Structures are given as C-alpha cells and as structure tokens.
Amino acid sequence: MNYTYQNASYQTVPAPLPEEDLKQVVLTDETMNERYEKVLEKMKADGLSTLVIYEDLEHGSNFEYLTGFLTRFEEGLLVLHDDGKVYYLLGNENLKLIDHARLKGELIHVPHFSLPDQPMEPETPLNELLNDSVIKSDKHVGIAGWKLFTGKTDNKKYFDIPHYILEQIISVAGKEKVVNATALFTGPEGVRTQNNVNEVAHYEFGAALASQRMLKTLDAIEVGVSEWDLGGVLNAYGQPNNVVTIAAAGQRFVKANVHPSENKLKLGDKLSLTVGYKGGLQSRAHLVVHDESELLDEHKDYLDKVVKPYFTAVTAWLEQVHIGMKGKELYNLIETVFPKNQYGWELNPGHLTADEEWMASPVKETSETTLKSGMLFQVDIIPSVKGYPGVSAEGGVILADEELQNQLKTNYPDVWNRMEARRAYVKNTLNIDVHKDILLSGNATPYLRPFALNKNKAMVWDGTPSN
Numbered sequence: 001m002n003y004t005y006q007n008a009s010y011q012t013v014p015a016p017l018p019e020e021d022l023k024q025v026v027l028t029d030e031t032m033n034e035r036y037e038k039v040l041e042k043m044k045a046d047g048l049s050t051l052v053i054y055e056d057l058e059h060g061s062n063f064e065y066l067t068g069f070l071t072r073f074e075e076g077l078l079v080l081h082d083d084g085k086v087y088y089l090l091g092n093e094n095l096k097l098i099d100h101a102r103l104k105g106e107l108i109h110v111p112h113f114s115l116p117d118q119p120m121e122p123e124t125p126l127n128e129l130l131n132d133s134v135i136k137s138d139k140h141v142g143i144a145g146w147k148l149f150t151g152k153t154d155n156k157k158y159f160d161i162p163h164y165i166l167e168q169i170i171s172v173a174g175k176e177k178v179v180n181a182t183a184l185f186t187g188p189e190g191v192r193t194q195n196n197v198n199e200v201a202h203y204e205f206g207a208a209l210a211s212q213r214m215l216k217t218l219d220a221i222e223v224g225v226s227e228w229d230l231g232g233v234l235n236a237y238g239q240p241n242n243v244v245t246i247a248a249a250g251q252r253f254v255k256a257n258v259h260p261s262e263n264k265l266k267l268g269d270k271l272s273l274t275v276g277y278k279g280g281l282q283s284r285a286h287l288v289v290h291d292e293s294e295l296l297d298e299h300k301d302y303l304d305k306v307v308k309p310y311f312t313a314v315t316a317w318l319e320q321v322h323i324g325m326k327g328k329e330l331y332n333l334i335e336t337v338f339p340k341n342q343y344g345w346e347l348n349p350g351h352l353t354a355d356e357e358w359m360a361s362p363v364k365e366t367s368e369t370t371l372k373s374g375m376l377f378q379v380d381i382i383p384s385v386k387g388y389p390g391v392s393a394e395g396g397v398i399l400a401d402e403e404l405q406n407q408l409k410t411n412y413p414d415v416w417n418r419m420e421a422r423r424a425y426v427k428n429t430l431n432i433d434v435h436k437d438i439l440l441s442g443n444a445t446p447y448l449r450p451f452a453l454n455k456n457k458a459m460v461w462d463g464t465p466s467n
Contacts, residue, residue, distance in 0.1 A: 003316045003337045005308035007463035012456050013429050016215060016443040019418060022208050025201040027068070032102040036066055038191040042184050043082050049139035051181055052169060053078040054161040059146035061355040062185045065192055068102035075113040075162070078105070081136050089129065092118050108134065112164075130168045137173035142181025148360060149180065156180050186352075186360040188367075193352060193360070194374035197407035200398055201415045203354060203376055204441050207280025207396040208418065209236060211442025214275060214282035217247075221452045223267050223288065231260030234275040242357045243281060246274035249288065268294060270389045271452055276357045280396030280441045281378060287389055290453045302388055306343075307450045310383050310391045311459040313338035314446045315432050317350065317379050322437040323399055327367030334381060335365075344384035353378050353396060373401035373437075379445065393459075395445025397438050405439070418443070431461045 043051050055063030055076040063078050064070050067088075074091035086105030088098055091113030098107040110129050111120040135141060143166070149155035156179045159166050170178050185192045195203065217233045230247035247260040250269040254261075265271065265288050274283040292300055316337045321330055334349040351361035353376050362369035380394050400408070409416045422440040426432045430447070434440065448459040 002463060003312050004463075005304065005312045007461060008308040008311045008315070009460050009462050010303060010307075010450065010457055011460045013458050013460060015218075015455070015458070016211075016422070016425050016447055018215065019208055019212055019443050021414075022205055022212065023414070024205050025198070025412065025415070027102075027202050028198050029102075031196060031198045032066070032068065034196065035191070036103055039066065039080065039184065040082070040084070042191055043080065043142070046142065046181065046184060047139050048142040048181060048184075049082050050134075050136045050173075051080045051142045051144060051184070052135070053080070053144045054146075054165070059160070061359070062144050062146070062182070062192070064355055065185065066103045069097050069100070071097075071113075073115060075165075077110075077113075077130075077165070078103075079134055082139070083136075085136075087134055089113070089134075091115075126164065126168050127171065130165070130172070132172050135169055135172040137177050139177075141169060141173040141178050142184065143169065143178060144182045144185055145180070146182065148182055148187060155183075188362060188369040190360070192354060193362075194372055195354070195376060195398075196374065197404060197411055200374065200376075200400070200404070200408065201412040203279030204398075204415050204418075205279060206239070206242075206277030207376075207441035208443070209239065209277050210275050210280050210282040211395065211444035212236070214273065214284065214444045215447070217273055217275075218284070218449060218452070219455060221265065221271070221288065221455075223453070224264055226262050226264045227260035228262055230273065234273065239277050241276055242278055242355065243274060243276040246272050246283075248272045268296070272390075272392075278355050279376065280353060281357050281394060282396075282442060282444050283392045283394040284448070285390040285392035286448070286450050286452045288453060289451050291451055299388060303450060306383060306385050306388050307391050307448075307459065309338055309343060310381065311393070311446070311448060311461070313349075313381055314379060314393060315461045315463070317381070318397070318426070318432055318434045318438060318446065320435065321350075321371070321377075321399075322435050323371055323373050323401055325371045327362035327364055327369040327371065330363050330371070331365050331367065338381065338383070342385075344386070345382050346384070347380070347382060349381045351378055351380055352376060371399055373399055373404050375399045376441070391448070391450060393446045393448035396441040397445065398441050399437055400439050401437065408439075429460075430458070431463075 053063050060070040071094045077089040079087040088105050089108045089110045145160035147160045149158040213234050227247040249265045269288040272285045348361040348363040350363040352359040419439045422443045
C-alpha cells in the first residue's frame with residue numbers, strides 16, 4: 001500500500017457524464033414487512049415487551065423506517081408490543097395518515113402532539129392516552145429516539161425525547177424498566193445498518209440525484225453568480241433535503257446565517273457546496289480561482305499541503321475498504337495515510353447514511369464493528385489545516401457482496417448499469433481502482449475540482465492500483 005500525496009495530480013480530464021433519467025424506486029410491501037419482522041425479532045431478543053419510537057421532523061427516521069411517513073411539524077409515537085400489537089399516537093393534522101401507513105395499527109389521537117393553540121378536543125389527559133394498555137411493561141420498555149449516547153456514559157438511561165412523554169412512560173412502567181433502545185435500529189447490530197436490494201435501489205435515487213445536482217452546480221460556478229443561484233441548482237424536484245443545503249462563498253456564517261444568500265462569488269473566494277437527499281450527500285469545498293496564480297501568496301502550495309493529501313486519503317478509502325473490515329481498521333487506514341494531528345480532521349472518517357444523512361458510524365479508533373454487505377456509507381473526511389482553506393469531495397458508496405450485486409443486476413438493471421458506468425469512469429479517468437465490494441451511489445464521487453473556475457481539470461490518482 002503506497003498512498004503518498006505525490007501520486008495525486010491535477011490534470012485535464014473529462015467530467016462524469018450526466019445521469020438524467022433517474023427514477024424513484026418505491027419500497028415494496030415485502031421490504032416493509034421484512035423491516036417490521038426484524039424489529040419484532042430484535043425486541044424479543046432484547047427482552048422488550050414494548051418499544052416506543054419517538055418522531056419529529058428532524059428525528060423521525062426510525063419511525064419512518066416502519067411507517068413510511070413523517071409527521072412533519074407534529075410529534076408522533078409508534079408503539080410496538082412483543083405480541084404484535086401496534087399503536088399510532090398522532091396529533092391533529094396527521095390523523096388522516098393512519099389510512100396510508102405502511103404498517104397497520106390502532107390510532108390514538110393525542111392533541112398534545114399538535115401545533116400550539118390548536119384545538120385540544122377531546123380534553124383527555126395524557127396519562128389516560130399513554131396508559132398501561134399502551135405501555136405493556138411485563139418486561140422492559142424500550143424508547144427509541146435518535147441518539148445512541150456512545151461514550152463512557154450509561155447510555156441505557158439517557159433519553160432524547162420530550163420530558164412530558166418520558167415522564168408519563170416512566171409513571172406507567174417504572175424507572176427501572178425503561179431503557180434507551182435506539183441501538184436496536186442504529187447501533188452496531190442495528191436493523192437499519194444493512195439494506196436489502198430493494199432498499200439499496202430506493203436510496204440510490206437520492207444519492208444519484210445529489211450527484212446530478214452537484215455536477216450541474218459545479219458547471220454553474222462563475223464570478224458574479226450568487227449563492228442563491230447555486231442553491232437553486234443544488235435543490236431539485238421538490239425533494240426533501242436531509243441536510244441544510246449549503247452554497248456559501250467567502251466568509252461563512254455572516255450574522256449567523258447558515259443558508260444561501262444574495263452574496264455573489266468573487267475571485268479568490270472560498271466556496272462550500274452541499275446537498276443531500278435520502279440515500280446520500282455530495283459536498284465540495286474549493287476555491288473560486290482558475291489556477292495557482294490567483295491564490296494568495298500564503299496559499300500558493302494549497303494543492304500540495306491540503307488537496308493532494310486529502311485526495312490520497314479518499315483514494316485509499318475507495319480502494320481499500322471492504323466487507324469484513326473492522327471499523328477500527330478503516331479508521332487506522334485513514335490515520336496512516338492522512339494523519340489526524342497533521343491534517344486536523346476530528347470526526348469519524350466515514351459514517352452510515354439512509355433517510356438521514358448521518359445515521360451512526362462504526363468508524364472509530366477502537367471499533368470492533370464489522371463492515372457488512374448492504375451498508376450505505378458517506379466517505380466523509382474533513383481536513384482542517386491551519387492557515388489554509390479546506391477541501392472536500394464527500395460522496396456516498398454502498399458495500400455489496402456478490403449476492404447483493406447479482407440481485408441488483410437482475411432486479412434493478414438501470415441502477416446496476418449506472419453503478420458500473422461510475423466504476424468505469426473512476427477507474428479509466430481518475431485512475432482509482434474502486435474495491436470490488438464498493439458500489440458508487442452517485443457519479444460525482446470522488447470528482448474534485450479544487451480550482452472551481454477551471455472546469456476542465458480535476459484531481460487524478462497516479463499511483464499503481466492496490467487491489
């Protein structure tokens with residue numbers, strides 16, 4: 001393994017060909033039933049008689065995993081019993097969705113979950129709605145919010161749901177029986193960490209769309225265009241974003257603003273771009289210049305100091321990560337190629353994705369979690385080199401064994417053909433030999449133009465393939 005930044009170069013190469021004919025793939029009834037059965041099985045294995053799944057718009061993916069919908073501006077609860085009973089606790093404006101839910105269950109109207117000052121009829125106290133018939137407590141009662149609370153804390157007794165809901169559950173079940181069960185979904189062996197072929201094809205649409213919009217946005221970059229202009233290209237078809245869309249030129253967070261503004265691009269600006277949809281995100285950080293001559297004197301070696309080492313790390317990730325690898329081995333790979341103390345990255349150099357952009361991450365210094373087929377990853381390495389602008393070419397990948405790849409080829413040939421075309425481009429144009437276990441979920445990964453005004457050149461790997 002010879003990953004040194006001298007093997008990364010900045011060359012004239014064609015951009016990835018556009019992918020225009022993207023189609024959404026709906027989750028099948030078979031997939032939705034499989035999801036429920038996996039959750040029910042895990043509940044029983046974990047000794048839970050009841051699982052309470054909390055939902056709001058920002059923290060709803062575990063709920064949506066089973067129901068197919070989010071309650072938007074209201075809170076909601078999905079309650080599962082180990083004997084198969086299912087309850088939906090919904091506010092005023094989501095009652096109608098019970099007829100469309102992918103998992104059938106009994107509806108309980110909870111006006112407390114509605115918007116401020118809306119009607120509270122019927123005036124039934126919460127303790128009569130969330131009672132011992134709903135919270136079955138002969139065994140433990142699990143609460144699934146969003147956070148795993150990893151670290152040295154007793155994460156079974158930390159909860160990230162509203163206090164008024166938690167307080168009522170504890171009053172019914174008793175404090176000792178109530179535990180954090182979020183790991184059932186997103187922990188190291190969580191049911192959501194691996195995806196079947198239908199789920200992979202479903203999520204590929206969002207990841208591919210993020211790539212499509214990022215490539216269009218890269219071509220729209222010019223001095224004088226506004227952040228609004230670029231943000232308008234990044235967002236598409238009214239699809240929900242799973243992160244805040246970023247189009248930020250020059251100084252970021254002016255007056256605490258985190259959204260695209262009327263600010264216009266100027267020569268020499270730093271430029272950050274991010275767009276994410278269900279299934280994957282694309283992010284770029286680069287400079288609004290044509291070449292090194294337009295850089296500040298103190299940044300003339302930007303390519304050697306920041307870009308080439310970063311691109312080397314991304315190359316190592318794509319060529320070396322494989323099924324069966326431990327999370328700590330992936331972490332150590334990046335630490336070896338792109339040392340943390342030199343390049344200033346702080347977060348996990350890779351994380352799982354799905355409906356939410358960051359689900360969880362098995363990529364930690366001591367992680368014994370094994371990478372498995374069906375995992376959706378973001379190749380997410382964020383350098384911070386003192387005195388220099390940043391760089392990013394974050395994108396999504398899928399780990400897939402031979403069986404899953406054959407299923408994609410048979411059941412979703414259009415998806416498979418896109419993935420094969422992406423692999424060919426990255427191998428033949430960027431000279432990166434993507435590992436056989438990795439499928440690229442979008443065609444912008446890992447295409448990187450560090451000098452955003454030069455649309456004919458990008459980073460290329462010159463090293464000998466290591467697979």
